[in-house]
Amino acid sequence: MVKKTFYTVLLLILPLHALDHYPYCLLLRGYSDNALEPDIDAATMKVHYEGHHASYVKNLNDTLKDHPEFQHYSCKQLLTMLDKLPERIRTAVRNNGGGHENHTFFWQCMTPKQTKPSAKLLKAIKKHFGSLEAFKEKFNEAAKKVFGSGWAWLCHDPRTGKLVIISTPNQDSPYTEWLTPLLGLDVWEHAYYLKHQNKRASYIDAWWNVVNWTFVEENYKKASPFI
Ligand code: MN
Numbered sequence: 444m445v446k447k448t449f450y451t452v453l454l455l456i457l458p459l460h461a462l463d464h465y466p467y468c469l470l471l472r473g474y475s476d477n478a479l480e481p482d483i484d485a486a487t488m489k490v491h492y493e494g495h496h497a498s499y500v501k502n503l504n505d506t507l508k509d510h511p512e513f514q515h516y517s518c519k520q521l522l523t524m525l526d527k528l529p530e531r532i533r534t535a536v537r538n539n540g541g542g543h544e545n546h547t548f549f550w551q552c553m554t555p556k557q558t559k560p561s562a563k564l565l566k567a568i569k570k571h572f573g574s575l576e577a578f579k580e581k582f583n584e585a586a587k588k589v590f591g592s593g594w595a596w597l598c599h600d601p602r603t604g605k606l607v608i609i610s611t612p613n614q615d616s617p618y619t620e621w622l623t624p625l626l627g628l629d630v631w632e633h634a635y636y637l638k639h640q641n642k643r644a645s646y647i648d649a650w651w652n653v654v655n656w657t658f659v660e661e662n663y664k665k666a667s668p669f670i
Contacts, residue, residue: 463519464514467503467518468500469496470550472492474555478555481649486638487633487634487637490633491634499540499542499546499614500539500543502535502538503540506532506539507532507536510532513528518544518547519544521536521540522536522537522540522544522616523621525537537615537619541616544616549627549628551655552654552655552658554653554654554657554658555653558654558656561660563660564659578608582597582608586647591612592612592630593610593630593631594627595608595610595627595628596608596610596617596622596625597624598617598623598625600622600623601622601666607622609622623666625659625666626659628647628650630646
């Protein structure tokens with residue numbers, strides 16, 4: 444409760460950009476725990492956000508507490524420069540910085556509103572994957588194949604201009620691979636086990652109902668401004 448009040452007060456007094464460096468904060472999701480019912484259940488949303496995500500934020504802050512030289516970097520920046528960090532904090536930043544960045548992104552990938560891919564985004568998806576259905580099938584395959592904990596992603600590769608589907612283990616971030624995420628799916632068991640138990644595929648199917656295509660479109664526009 445104290446923690447929740449602390450973050451709420453912080454959010455009221457600080458502009459958003461001021462939050463993306465040490466001390467990092469749990470940002471508001473913009474919808475309630477039960478907003479994505481029945482596709483994503485309220486109990487999962489609550490523990491995922493207040494439990495798991497909050498722990499990544501706390502652990503990241505604890506890791507950087509005695510390293511003022513890295514405290515002005517955004518989480519995204521830290522993840523692109525892991526090899527520049529001292530070895531003793533590298534794994535902790537990779538796991539907890541990745542956990543924070545991935546989850547901040549993930550909450551925005553979902554919405555209680557009904558959205559659809561725009562014509563522009565659909566054109567890009569068709570160009571790279573053949574059709575929206577073929578894209579979803581390929582994305583689902585990547586998500587199902589993650590062994591243990593990890594993520595499936597649709598990314599833009601700034602080096603080639605192409606859209607690619609990848610998966611990352613644990614909390615590894617696409618930014619570490621110099622890829623820009625457009626859409627991400629958390630397939631850690633904590634994201635679905637309360638409702639779907641061992642049926643990851645049924646969680647993935649339900650998740651598509653709440654995908655925020657408007658957010659994917661915004662990410663695509665930012666990643667490829669000249670298209
Ligand atoms: Mn998670």
